[in-house]
Amino acid sequence: MARKKNRMVQEVNAGSMADIAFLLLIFFLVTTTIASDKGILNVLPPKVDPNVPPPDIQKNERNIYTILVNANDDLLVEGEYRDNADGLDKDVKAFVLNFGAPDEEAAALYNSLPASLQAEAKRDPASSDNPKEAVVSIKTNRGTSYEKYLEVLDLVKKAYFDIYATRANLTTDEYRALSGKDDAEQALIDKGKEGIGMQISIAEPDKLGSN
Amino acid sequence: MGKFGKKNKVSENIPTSALPDIIFMLLFFFMVTTVLRDQEILVEQKIPQATQLQKLQKKTLISYIFIGKPKNTALYGTEPRIQANDALMNTTEIVQWVNQERDKLPEADRGGITISMKVDKDVKMGPISDVQTELREADARRVLYASVGKVVKD
Numbered sequence: 001m002a003r004k005k006n007r008m009v010q011e012v013n014a015g016s017m018a019d020i021a022f023l024l025l026i027f028f029l030v031t032t033t034i035a036s037d038k039g040i041l042n043v044l045p046p047k048v049d050p051n052v053p054p055p056d057i058q059k060n061e062r063n064i065y066t067i068l069v070n071a072n073d074d075l076l077v078e079g080e081y082r083d084n085a086d087g088l089d090k091d092v093k094a095f096v097l098n099f100g101a102p103d104e105e106a107a108a109l110y111n112s113l114p115a116s117l118q119a120e121a122k123r124d125p126a127s128s129d130n131p132k133e134a135v136v137s138i139k140t141n142r143g144t145s146y147e148k149y150l151e152v153l154d155l156v157k158k159a160y161f162d163i164y165a166t167r168a169n170l171t172t173d174e175y176r177a178l179s180g181k182d183d184a185e186q187a188l189i190d191k192g193k194e195g196i197g198m199q200i201s202i203a204e205p206d207k208l209g210s211n
Numbered sequence: 212m213g214k215f216g217k218k219n220k221v222s223e224n225i226p227t228s229a230l231p232d233i234i235f236m237l238l239f240f241f242m243v244t245t246v247l248r249d250q251e252i253l254v255e256q257k258i259p260q261a262t263q264l265q266k267l268q269k270k271t272l273i274s275y276i277f278i279g280k281p282k283n284t285a286l287y288g289t290e291p292r293i294q295a296n297d298a299l300m301n302t303t304e305i306v307q308w309v310n311q312e313r314d315k316l317p318e319a320d321r322g323g324i325t326i327s328m329k330v331d332k333d334v335k336m337g338p339i340s341d342v343q344t345e346l347r348e349a350d351a352r353r354v355l356y357a358s359v360g361k362v363v364k365d
Contacts, residue, residue: 021234028241142337
């Protein structure tokens with residue numbers, strides 16, 4: 001009869017497992033940098049072809065919303081001095097949705113807007129004709145700080161995203177989180193953007209008073 | 212005389228046998244999310260804040276460019292410099308660098324190359340504009356101004 005002589009309890013001591021795991025955990029905690037690829041997307045204009053003269057664009061002054069930022073980070077918005085950028089998003093929104101002189105297409109666009117956006121339309125003849133014509137122009141100086149430039153661009157983008165989000169019945173954060181990876185999301189994005197392009201012109205900085 | 216003796220002694224041991232499992236779970240989380248930094252950043256990076264952040268879907272299309280004051284001012288001076296990959300470079304080298312980066316991508320994606328500009332807060336618009344001019348020259352026109360989220364007050 002085969003019999004096991006001494007039955008040893010075969011068990012690995014797992015008591016220090018937690019310590020080992022802790023050690024590893026702390027190592028990864030220290031070395032980790034959670035990658036963030038978030039930012040403000042901007043598409044630069046195509047490069048200038050020296051053989052082709054720049055197109056002569058006739059645009060009414062009232063359709064351009066000019067934001068100038070100088071080397072001291074002061075703002076000149078539509079000819080008015082401001083020392084900070086607060087409230088700029090509201091002004092840009094009002095400018096885009098002004099509908100001062102809508103043509104047929106813009107009138108149809110106006111009728112398609114939700115009531116809260118229609119209420120924004122002041123129909124001021126001195127402001128933009130319709131969202132298709134409206135252009136926001138940002139011009140900086142070579143001495144302007146990048147932080148201020150980004151703040152201004154951020155607020156202008158916010159104005160547009162607010163409009164898009166309201167049209168798509170979402171909050172602004174929800175709208176921005178849309179990625180267009182399926183048809184439903186793409187449809188929502190298109191619904192927000194339709195007819196109102198994000199027309200932001202970023203002028204080349206001028207060289208005055210800078211390094 | 213009050214009786215302060217405990218009537219029924221409940222065992223007060225917290226069971227710790229599940230502790231390793233919990234720790235392992237955390238460990239795996241960090242192992243998965245971690246990105247071991249493969250390049251040393253030679254310039255200062257205080258990323259500005261913004262609210263209207265967007266996320267890019269295809270991370271493979273992103274190439275990073277770092278702009279800021281060099282950390283080693285004795286060697287590189289105090290003017291903002293551009294870093295791509297592992298070394299500082301001049302503005303004129305950007306076109307070449309973009310083309311190299313673009314060649315690494317599969318052919319179908321080459322048009323969609325996105326340059327993530329990680330720019331220090333204190334940099335002025337001058338150098339950035341120079342970089343953007345070069346990027347236009349290289350026809351890499353999608354630019355992402357990397358920024359971190361800002362908590363909105365109102």
